[in-house]
Amino acid sequence: MTANYKNYLPLPALALLFMMLTGQAATAQKWLPGYFIDVKGVKTEGYIYPNPGGSGPFKNEGFISFRDEEKSTPYYLSTSDLQCFVAGRDSFVVAHAPGNETWAKKEFDFVRVAVNSDMKIYATRGADSGGGGGKKVQVAPAVGIGTGTYGTAYGGGLGISIGGGGGSNKSKLSYYYGTNTANMKHLTGENFIDVMSEAMADEPEVVEQIRNHNFGIGNVEKLIAYFNKVKASHSN
Template sequence: MSNNRSFKISRVLVAIVFMMAGQSAFAQKWLPGYFIDVKGNKTDGFIYPNPGGKGPIQGEGFINFKESEKAEPYSLATSDLQSFVAGKDSFVVAHAPGNETWNKQEFDFVRVALNEEIKIYATRGAGSGGGGGKKIHVSPGVGIGAGTYGAAYGGGLGISLGDSGGGNRTKLTYYYGGNTATMRHLTDENFRDIMSEAMGDEPEVVAQIQAGKYNLRSIEKLIQYFNKVKAADKR
């Protein structure tokens, strides 16, 4: 009798584990969020920012979207959108600046890493590399905060721009500007001046930047620190 009871308990535990694994798999693929279309309309639902395969329009990045968990998904190219928010991170449509291309794509989505008067954008699509093109990977982490077109969702996942097709990791590139049309490269040489100006409303943070406590390789930690100080000031 005891063995039979133990067997039933084990089956229940196994079922719970599989259920949790299924929920985790869904979370890694689809994130709650919304998109803003080219006409400025907002649509809530679930976004899969790394669908893979060929997009609906050649030379453009795309996402998959569905209005509910059980709804039929469909693809949206950059031509369809102004921006989208998935999980905690915000993305906007951008054209590769100057003579650059982003893995053979004219238009793609860039993450809004810092949403101040001077914005910081991030992408792994920089350069003219081939392969499968840029992919946006979902990963556990701390979100960057409010998006360009509104507050981001507060789920437990954020989005990081992951490796390029074939698994070859490409360098994460940062840009700065008032908007995507004026983006310029953030470099080791201009980092201290640009970030001090972008975060000028928080003297405590600027002092750390000027003291050399942060650089281009630790920019995400700097942004988290800035958001923490800014949130504390609003209390």
């Protein structure tokens, strides 16, 4: 029996179609609708690429790429220019690396509020437990609105990888806690129960799961997702 190939695309056409779809997906992932709030408190809407890679406008500072319109010429914005920005459903604030740490050889960078309460949880990649070492920022899901010393976080959503240098980053996800970015300290296995119970105190069901050791420092992402789910159920 002879196969009928009339309804199939030739291999070169399939390859071209795959490349086009891949390129469209990559573009969609890079540029997200959002806005930034500058150091004067002015809000500007447009499109943001949170992880442009390469060298930014200022040494030792994180930066993003911004377009006023979807197809307009992009320009860079550094931490010196901004209080915060939102890309898609993700919100970021400007923070100074705590203590003697550096973040991807940066003193200032954008960090994401993972849990937004009086005791906030911040998340980054590549930070060590006490100091030194570079990192690129990749944040966990955020919730609500929060104000820190270096800016304000808005909205909430999925994780976006940001930080100088671009590219993929497989370093361990690290968490901080504090009432604002100026007093961030590392979340550890030793302080996990107390800190997360305080940060998630508005949801007793979640706190019970924490104190029953159903979550730990190794699965903070799952805990945050669970917390967000419980929190969202109250608004339905």
